[in-house]
Amino acid sequence: MRFIPNKLQLDVLRRHIGPFVFCFFTLMFLLLMQFLILYIDMLVGKGLPLGIILDLIVTNLASMVVLAVPMAVLVACLMAYGKFTELNELTAIRAAGINPFHVITPVLTAATLLSIFLIWFSNDVLPDANQRARSLFIDIRLKKPGFDLKPNEFYEGIDNYTFLVKRITHESDSLHDVTIYQHPTQNRKEAIIKAQKGRLDSEADGQTLTLYLKDGTILRKMDRRKKYKSIDVFEETAFDRYRISFDLSELAFSRSNPEDRSRNDRTMDIEAMMTVVDSLQKEVVSQKKSIINNKSYIIPFQDTTSNKRPDRITTTDTTSKAMESKFIALQYLETKKEQNQLKSITLSLLRSYKSTLSDVATDTEWRIGKIAQYLVEVHKKFSIPIACIVFVLIGAPIGMYTKKGNLGYAALIGTVFLTFYWISIIQGEKLADRLFITPFTGMWFSNILLGIIGLYLTIRFCTSFKFSNLWKNRG
Template identity: 30%
Template sequence: MKKIDQFLFKSFIGPFVITFFIALFILVMQFLWKYVDELVGKGLEIHVLVKLLFYHSMRLVPLALPLAVLLASIMTFGNLGEYYELTAMKSAGISLFRIMRGLIITAVVLSIFAFVFSNEVLPWANLKSGSLLYDIKHQKPTFSLREGIFNNSFDGFSIRAEEKDEDGQTLKDIMIYDHSSRKGNDLVITAKSGYMYQTSDRSAIIFKLFDGHQYREIPPKTLKDNSFEHYRTRFESWEKVFDLSEFEFSRVDEKFFKDLHQMLDIVELTKAIDTISIERSRIAVKLDKNTESVILAERYKLAVDTIINKVGSNDVVSLLRTVDPKKRKSIFEKANFKAKNMKSFAGMAGRQLERKNRDLVVHWIEWHRKFTLSIACLVLFFIGAPLGSIIRKGGLGWPFFWSIIFFIIFHVTSISGEKMAEEMTVSPFFGMWMSTFILFPVGAFLTYKAANDSNLFEARAYRTMFTFVNRVFGKLSKRIETTN
């Protein structure tokens, strides 16, 4: 039996490793396709891109693992069925569950690994990847001057060149708007020609202009004065140095991201959930205390006989008529003021409660995610292994087809459940476990069918079933005709 377990493990581990890295590669390519606009034109160094891809690939490991387990299990048992090795084992009196036992243990180990990875490594990868991607998004594009288009890359300047030679340096009909004073375009430089070049240490770019003018407007010194002084200065040669340090890639301190729910492990998420729940309870208690009714009647007591004699009905207006007119105005003003305050406070508290509820939901979603992706490895194994033994096809044909079908079902239901949980349509528990609730019965059904040598995917079985159904309906129709 140990030889069978070793044989199955060797048959499983090869397709698993290959499938895992292929799935990871596809998911990373999807990430690149999504953020290609954020990465291109930023002048990023190779090591920055390599870091980003490495960190993000770590984030995708829990998603690639279930797909690899599913496809590898279908391929392993499909090959066993195709070459009648599975039939030989069953003929020797070995049950399907005993055949699967070694790989079940492997799937459990992979599930435990997925949980540990999601809890220990994934928060670190989320922090590194998220902070690095944030810095890249806020990185300025490299300076590139295009013909006839204003370039605003340098803070406080707009630069345009009508023509640019093939050497990439010689410029013609240049215009520079200098609004670095934050008072509008009070300085404009024009030149017939010029060229630009970088310093030897690439720390600055220099524009050297020829045969041009400077136009400057000086604002009035007083608000009453509406006159603007205008100066025009002609130059033969003029240089402007622009610092390139603002284009250098800089990092934001990671501590600004470390408290986000994606960066927390199980223990930290549990503490955060408790803290948010306590804060939510405090807001609710404070709301109850501040919206208690303030009974002004205690301040303006009247005798019972006076109320009975003067109040013609039970409405508030009739009751207020019994109050002194001077005090009545005060009651109206205080009641109106109190009602407005209560409305304002209730609205503010309601918005705070809504934010806390959403924070609580996203933390619970992240808490459940630690478990759902690891359990998915086990559930998809119990779909893939019996499915492979039923279809009895190895290779990458049918196994790949069925693995894609079931993985799409798993992924779509997972995403849909998470979205519904985020929108508070369903509870975080149900939303995050919805895919498991759907696929677990499928796995149990397929395992039962495979254990009983079901011909679930054989056309002959369905032809027999349809023949039986037609025969039954034929007999029923004849009886109905005879009765009529």
């Protein structure tokens, strides 16, 4: 009898492979399309080498893998187990006295191994991939390859020129209502160039860009004459056609070493992040101790004569006599001038202490916020991979209940759970970063909730357990 369940379990695992692979690559394709849509303006028309574009895509695929695997697990479970019950195989194994949990165990084991792999992948592979992708993005933005004109936006990507174009026809690279401010240099004077139309043309070497203008004017600033040194003189010239060539050799793309750039929470492994967290926590404790031990606002007072209040000195100048005060320190002073001096010194020290306290509070709040961000990333490296196990507990019983193994039902049900899961993760991360909830709660809430639901459904499907039996037995 032991051989039959093992053979059955292997068959169930084989049924998951096809749907899992199909769903995984489908989701990877959709995530890749989303990435390309978001960054298409940055990649196309910039003169970037094809290898750089491919490298940027490949390095961003790592983060997509971590998202796609748990989603593929859920959809594969819904399809495989739905097909299993649709063919009445579940009824057959129950008739043979085999508990349905035996067909869930192998997939649960595979999901556990997959979770372990994703935890390793998220900690050892993903940070380096994110660092390479981040470095590439920075290089592209800093080097500004290409001519990135946008309608109604000032562009200063080429040295000594500022461009403003009202409308652009991308199909023909035509520009309309063009304004160019030419900064003064040693070789040319300051000028403002306006034209009704323009056209961009790139040379074959890719290092020179030519702008052809039509129907415009050039307003040049001339040298001041001796008679009118305080008056700016301009010369306006009309033109039918005008050409400007720009040297783009300095804007050519060059790649930097990713290791030379600093890392953030998304480009660190768990050990590095916990080191930063530990350092920040020590700084917070140190700042709190410095505030507690800060006695700069206290003015020492010593009565060298006695512990009692000294007798007041009688004087004919009534304005100089000390005023009655409810503050003991002021009562020890004999003149109004001394009291005012002590009051001024005390207020100054208190204001200084308040400023110090405010600075420390701001620094501490910033450090606590950074600690939360790092802890969110640490928890995320575990919570998303563990979702593979949670989705098996959810997908297996629901798939058996639906008795439908087609992609439509699986996609519909999977979309509901995945939408809830990712909204919870995204909002949990935002709330944790803003210190409304703890990082643990933000990253594990959806796992715990769906895990409890999945565990109950699995127990309910595989046994005769019902919550209603608890109070029935008591009765």
